[in-house]
Amino acid sequence: MRREERQQLIVNLLVENKTVDLDDLADRFAVSKMTIHRDLDDLEQAGVLRKIRGGATIDAGTQFESDFRIRERQDHDEKVIVARRALEFVEPGMTVMVNDGSMAAVLGEMLLEKRPLTLITNNSAIIDRLKGENGITLIALGGTYSPKFNAYLGVVTEEALSHLRADLAFISAPAVSGRLAYHMDDDVVRAKRAMISSSTRRVLLVNHKRIGHTALHVLADLQAFDAVITNRTPDPAIREEFDRVGIPLTVAA
Template sequence: METNPLFAEERKQKIVDLVTEKRKATVDELCLRFSVSAATIRNDLRDLEQQGLLLRTHGGAMMKTKTALEPTSNQKEVRNLQAKKAIARAALALIEDGDTIILDTGSTTVELARILGNRNNITVITNDIAIAMMLEGSEKLNVLIMGGLLRRNFHCTVGAPGISMLSAFSVDKAFMGANGFSLAKGATTPDMNHAETKKAMMAIASKVVLLCDSSKLEQPSFAQFAPAEAIDTLVTEAIDGAARAQYEEAGIEVIVAG
């Protein structure tokens, strides 16, 4: 039984912070983090769920949020940053000198753009204004910016003008971001217009690479832009063995960033 109420409240707040940051956490993970029993963690999760601060799941808890709610680009940039940097480094290894690529908008693709100068003679098509500005100074890269409606607070374009532009091109690889990915629901995003733009990006690529940190796996968002079988390669920073086996059985190459 918990004998220090102050410590219990501090622990519960840290649990909420952790689940909010990672979007989900297991009982085992929380036991290890806070050096308490599984029974204590389950009691904490029950209390926090009753307060409306999270949702209990089988074996853990997840962030309480609506699938259609999307954090802004600035909010995304600070979430799971080290994981995104690791994913970006692993993705860079898939890019060869002379490649033509698509960089979808997103906080993980921004991290890939930061290190793209390590490659030569790359042509980049992007709908992300921040990525375009980041790459404009490199003489090794050619950058094409997609037109369309500028999404306020997301520094990217969506819609018919950009989709129409893409029909004139073919690229070697598309590096896509997502708000959620699962075998059942595929790759998903909260915005329907953005989903259509993502579909058009993937349609012109010979290979589709999904950059997705582990907090988004098996966490579907609102609008699907690709079924799971349309993804050639998944790059993530962590995945359990059973899930990895399921993805690979479905024909998806899984790369775990070190």
């Protein structure tokens, strides 16, 4: 079996199970543990996974978010539920910003239902899907392409956003705790903050599994958003905290 094929099978196992065991992989593929170590090193360097003692995981950590290619294959039904509720905030004729991320990519495709729209995005999946669509004025943000996030980021992206204004911005976050949203990557944080600053209204999209977790960088105070949408009612204590500080939490069902 070629190395590339074996590494793709490891990725497939991670999508299914979220973690893999070093010994199990060596037995499964009939190779040495050192070979599996090298495979995991390659995949970690590519940002696909993070190594842990005795194996690897794609679960997010405070400094790690899994590769877009993995995230787009996870929790699709839940993403559709959140995106469908988010779509209710959009009216034809609006200028809408959508950030990077696999949940945002699902929403981006749904925006075709609300044409005509002007859409501003750095999300490569949305750009590829919506370019050339009638009724969509697509403003594709340039910048440095990040394969890990499948998005354009950096100074060029932020400068472009400083010259634009949207009626509505959809921002996604991989971690929310207390009254703060977090992200692991500083380039992504700056792009999201630029979108927040360049929009009149803002909606935060977050998977319920990510509520109660933190990451390396503070992205924003939740009170910066007009609404926070998740896919399932969080722990009662967390819901109570949202209510206490007056943050509007919408559970898409």
